[in-house]
Amino acid sequence: MKMSSAAQLVLHHLFWCSLIQLSLLTKLSGAETITVTTNGETIEGSPQPAVEHVEEVITPIVTDPGRMRLVQIDPVEVGHIRRIEIEPGHFYEMKTVAVNPPVFLIPDFLTLEECERIKSLAQEKGLEKSRTVLRHSVDQAVDTNLDPYFNKDTFTKFDEDGNQFLNIAEARKALTYVEGIGNMSDQAFTYFIDIVVDLDSDRFLSDLEFRRIPLIMTKISEWIANHQDLEKWDPDDLARMKKGPDRLSHQVWMKRPVYDESKNITNRLIGLTGLHPDIINTSEELQVVHYTPGGHYHAHHDSTNFIADRPCSHTAHLYPPDPTRHLHSARICRYMTVLYYLADTEEGGETAFPAADNETFSESTMVKDNKTIEPSNLSMHCKDANLYVRPKKRMAVMWYNHFFDHNTGWMGDRNLFAFHGGCDVIKGEKWIANNWINVDNNYEIQMKFHYESLHKTDEPVINTDITPKAAETTEDQKSPPDETEQETPHNAAGESIKSEENVVQLKQEL
Ligand SMILES: *[C@@H]1O[C@H](CO)[C@@H](O)[C@H](O)[C@H]1NC(C)=O
Ligand SMILES: *[C@@H]1O[C@H](CO)[C@@H](O)[C@H](O)[C@H]1NC(C)=O
Ligand SMILES: *[C@@H]1O[C@H](CO)[C@@H](O)[C@H](O)[C@H]1NC(C)=O
Ligand SMILES: *[C@@H]1O[C@H](CO)[C@@H](O)[C@H](O)[C@H]1NC(C)=O
Numbered sequence: 001m002k003m004s005s006a007a008q009l010v011l012h013h014l015f016w017c018s019l020i021q022l023s024l025l026t027k028l029s030g031a032e033t034i035t036v037t038t039n040g041e042t043i044e045g046s047p048q049p050a051v052e053h054v055e056e057v058i059t060p061i062v063t064d065p066g067r068m069r070l071v072q073i074d075p076v077e078v079g080h081i082r083r084i085e086i087e088p089g090h091f092y093e094m095k096t097v098a099v100n101p102p103v104f105l106i107p108d109f110l111t112l113e114e115c116e117r118i119k120s121l122a123q124e125k126g127l128e129k130s131r132t133v134l135r136h137s138v139d140q141a142v143d144t145n146l147d148p149y150f151n152k153d154t155f156t157k158f159d160e161d162g163n164q165f166l167n168i169a170e171a172r173k174a175l176t177y178v179e180g181i182g183n184m185s186d187q188a189f190t191y192f193i194d195i196v197v198d199l200d201s202d203r204f205l206s207d208l209e210f211r212r213i214p215l216i217m218t219k220i221s222e223w224i225a226n227h228q229d230l231e232k233w234d235p236d237d238l239a240r241m242k243k244g245p246d247r248l249s250h251q252v253w254m255k256r257p258v259y260d261e262s263k264n265i266t267n268r269l270i271g272l273t274g275l276h277p278d279i280i281n282t283s284e285e286l287q288v289v290h291y292t293p294g295g296h297y298h299a300h301h302d303s304t305n306f307i308a309d310r311p312c313s314h315t316a317h318l319y320p321p322d323p324t325r326h327l328h329s330a331r332i333c334r335y336m337t338v339l340y341y342l343a344d345t346e347e348g349g350e351t352a353f354p355a356a357d358n359e360t361f362s363e364s365t366m367v368k369d370n371k372t373i374e375p376s377n378l379s380m381h382c383k384d385a386n387l388y389v390r391p392k393k394r395m396a397v398m399w400y401n402h403f404f405d406h407n408t409g410w411m412g413d414r415n416l417f418a419f420h421g422g423c424d425v426i427k428g429e430k431w432i433a434n435n436w437i438n439v440d441n442n443y444e445i446q447m448k449f450h451y452e453s454l455h456k457t458d459e460p461v462i463n464t465d466i467t468p469k470a471a472e473t474t475e476d477q478k479s480p481p482d483e484t485e486q487e488t489p490h491n492a493a494g495e496s497i498k499s500e501e502n503v504v505q506l507k508q509e510l
């Protein structure tokens with residue numbers, strides 16, 4: 001895309017207006033443009049009021065010396081730009097595009113090489129739509145070959161492009177064996193795959209979905225017999241087909257040593273977020289997602305709301321045994337999301353925040369131009385979102401899924417306004433990666449989690465993992481005593497040793 005599609009945007013308004021519809025096209029780094037749209041319209045040039053440029057280093061904060069605290073970077077106001085020095089001499093621009101939740105864009109966060117490398121590693125690994133639990137149960141069911149045709153070898157034979165998936169054309173060839181498929185129209189076949197065969201609705205057959213076919217052969221035959229004519233289709237089937245799945249994409253998970261051997265990205269993320277390295281280092285693997293035209297992810301929350309008695313999934317194993325545990329599903333606890341665009345997308349594929357900086361939040365309805373719409377449905381309502389960001393290769397979008405509790409220095413309630421999703425890709429491909437930053441609202445459990453994950457030895461732990469930059473900051477940027485706690489520099493060594501004490505204490509309690 002680059003300049004040409006940016007130029008397509010015809011821009012009329014040169015003022016900011018917080019409540020009226022507004023959007024902007026800002027020039028950040030040199031000639032490169034990024035497109036951000038808030039509340040519907042687009043403005044050219046620098047946003048007003050004049051943007052403040054600040055050079056700063058985001059540092060973890062500690063008030064009660066030694067107790068680890070989270071950081072939540074102050075968004076200041078929409079349009080605010082910081083220049084942050086993460087690697088020595090290397091500045092990154094960080095622009096506020098929403099205040100509630102705080103959403104930031106960091107245009108040149110990844111290098112081109114990093115984008116390419118992550119994409120090719122993901123392709124090598126084979127992008128898959130994995131619903132782990134579903135896979136597991138199907139795997140258990142497909143333990144014997146009911147029909148020897150549906151085995152791994154047949155699958156491989158028809159996987160002509162060798163991507164570990166049968167696309168619709170490949171599936172069609174592989175399934176000519178099944179009676180009634182030969183004379184099906186292409187459209188009917190696509191529906192058939194979507195509705196009957198494709199468990200995870202990604203429009204590709206994994207080998208698991210292929211090997212499962214004999215188990216559902218009766219259902220398949222009945223379905224084919226009843227759906228020869230599109231006109232005679234069951235209205236529910238048609239509705240389901242039209243609605244489409246909530247998520248239409250392929251994804252793959254990657255471990256840090258695989259995609260970030262040099263630790264450059266991880267260290268940059270530590271510098272960007274200002275969070276303690278233990279939090280970043282123990283967070284989820286990177287998720288790489290690939291969308292093709294039609295691909296989308298309807299708006300959702302990345303983190304589950306706090307519910308007593310339900311542990312976070314990343315720390316569930318650390319809670320005292322609870323015989324009723326199986327009755328409650330675990331929560332997904334993600335303090336922040338950092339999303340990277342690994343490619344430009346020709347058209348569509350925006351990351352949308354329907355309720356960014358909105359007065360009130362409603363997941364199910366939203367009134368726009370006197371019409372009631374369903375804001376989560378980004379296929380229909382991408383451009384009705386208060387904020388949407390156009391994919392731009394190398395850019396990171398960072399936001400907080402939770403509030404920061406200033407009293408405890410730890411994670412507060414979930415921020416409902418962080419509701420977001422991916423709009424339909426219209427043309428081209430969309431490649432993104434997600435770094436979710438996991439924090440348990442129970443401080444002691446999170447500390448124990450760090451200990452268990454990073455230091456499984458009996459040795460006392462003294463962290464040496466604060467990057468030199470952060471350590472220098474402690475010396476260089478001593479804040480005057482009257483500054484707010486957000487600016488208080490942190491003492492790396494003191495913090496780490498004290499967190500370790502907390503962990504030991506906790507181990508005794510449990
Ligand atoms: C496909 O073939 C079956 C049986 O051979 C027949 O009943 C059915 O009407 C055909 N469907 C179409 C769309 O031609
Ligand atoms: C999105 O909206 C369109 C048009 O109203 C509708 O056909 C479709 O079913 C909706 N999708 C979802 C997932 O609600
Ligand atoms: C955390 O990750 C960074 C970057 O990969 C690394 O330099 C540091 O040693 C890690 N710290 C721990 C405690 O694993
Ligand atoms: C990591 O960063 C260093 C310093 O900027 C650079 O020299 C090195 O090439 C980077 N490594 C990779 C794999 O990008």
Ligand SMILES: *[C@@H]1O[C@H](CO)[C@@H](O)[C@H](O)[C@H]1NC(C)=O
Nearest residue numbers: 355358359360361362366375
């Ligand atoms: C945004 O606020 C308006 C006015 O309070 C409300 O009608 C609308 O539903 C809100 N939008 C969302 C997505 O919650």
Ligand SMILES: *[C@@H]1O[C@H](CO)[C@@H](O)[C@H](O)[C@H]1NC(C)=O
Nearest residue numbers: 020021367368369370371372
């Ligand atoms: C919405 O409806 C009200 C009352 O019916 C009307 O006064 C107003 O002009 C309408 N607004 C829009 C944007 O259509």
